[in-house]
Amino acid sequence: EADIYQTPRYLVIGTGKKITLECSQTMGHDKMYWYQQDPGMELHLIHYSYGVNSTEKGDLSSESTVSRIRTEHFPLTLESARPSHTSQYLCASSEGAVAYEQYFGPGTRLTVT
Amino acid sequence: DAKTTQPPSMDCAEGRAANLPCNHSTISGNEYVYWYRQIHSQGPQYIIHGLKNNETNEMASLIITEDRKSSTLILPHATLRDTAVYYCIVREHNTDKLIFGTGTRLQVFP
Numbered sequence: 683e684a685d686i687y688q689t690p691r692y693l694v695i696g697t698g699k700k701i702t703l704e705c706s707q708t709m710g711h712d713k714m715y716w717y718q719q720d721p722g723m724e725l726h727l728i729h730y731s732y733g734v735n736s737t738e739k740g741d742l743s744s745e746s747t748v749s750r751i752r753t754e755h756f757p758l759t760l761e762s763a764r765p766s767h768t769s770q771y772l773c774a775s776s777e778g779a780v781a782y783e784q785y786f787g788p789g790t791r792l793t794v795t
Numbered sequence: 796d797a798k799t800t801q802p803p804s805m806d807c808a809e810g811r812a813a814n815l816p817c818n819h820s821t822i823s824g825n826e827y828v829y830w831y832r833q834i835h836s837q838g839p840q841y842i843i844h845g846l847k848n849n850e851t852n853e854m855a856s857l858i859i860t861e862d863r864k865s866s867t868l869i870l871p872h873a874t875l876r877d878t879a880v881y882y883c884i885v886r887e888h889n890t891d892k893l894i895f896g897t898g899t900r901l902q903v904f905p
Contacts, residue, residue: 740892741894784841786840
C-alpha cells in the first residue's frame with residue numbers, strides 16, 4: 683500500500699481565500715505530481731517535480747503554485763480561490779529514473795463558494 | 796490528448812472474466828501500454844503494463860496484439876470491488892507523464 687497522504691480530504695471555502703493543499707509521501711520518492719480532475723472527467727497533470735527545488739508546470743494550465751523544499755512534501759497553493767477552482771486535486775509520486783508506477787494519494791475535494 | 800480509445804462503459808457479472816479493450820493505433824515502438832483504475836474518485840491505482848509481450852500479475856492479464864495497435868485487460872474473476880473506471884494509457888518509457896483519457900467505467904453486478 684502506497685504511503686502518500688493528502689490533507690484535507692474535503693475543503694469548502696469562500697472566494698478570495700488563500701488555501702494550501704498538503705501532500706506528503708514517506709517512500710523517499712524523488713518525483714511528485716499534482717493532477718486536477720473535475721467530476722466524471724479525465725485527470726490532467728498541472729504540476730510536477732523531479733526533486734528538491736525542482737518544479738515544472740504540467741499539461742493543463744493552472745493558477746496554482748507548488749513548492750518542493752523537502753523530498754517528502756509537495757504542497758499546492760491557491761493565492762485567491764475562485765469557484766472555477768472547484769475540483770478534485772490528486773497528488774502522486776514515483777521513484778527512480780524510469781518509474782513504472784505512480785502512487786496516488788486519496789485526493790482533496792475542493793469546493794469554492 | 797490521450798492516444799487511446801476505450802468504450803465508455805461495460806458490465807460484467809461477478810465471478811466472470813472482464814475483458815476491457817483498448818485501441819492505440821498510433822502507438823510507436825518505444826511506447827508502453829499501461830493500465831490504471833480509479834475506484835469511486837479515489838486516487839488511481841496502477842494495474843499492469845507491457846510493451847509487446849503478454850503480461851500477467853496478481854491483479855490482471857494484459858494481452859497486446861502482434862501489431863500493437865490494440866490491447867485487452869483481463870480481470871479473470873471479477874468481483875464487486877473491481878467496479879471502477881479503467882484507464883488505458885500509452886506512454887514513452889523514458890517519460891513519467893501519464894495522459895489519462897476518459898477510460899471505461901466497468902460495472903460488476905451480482
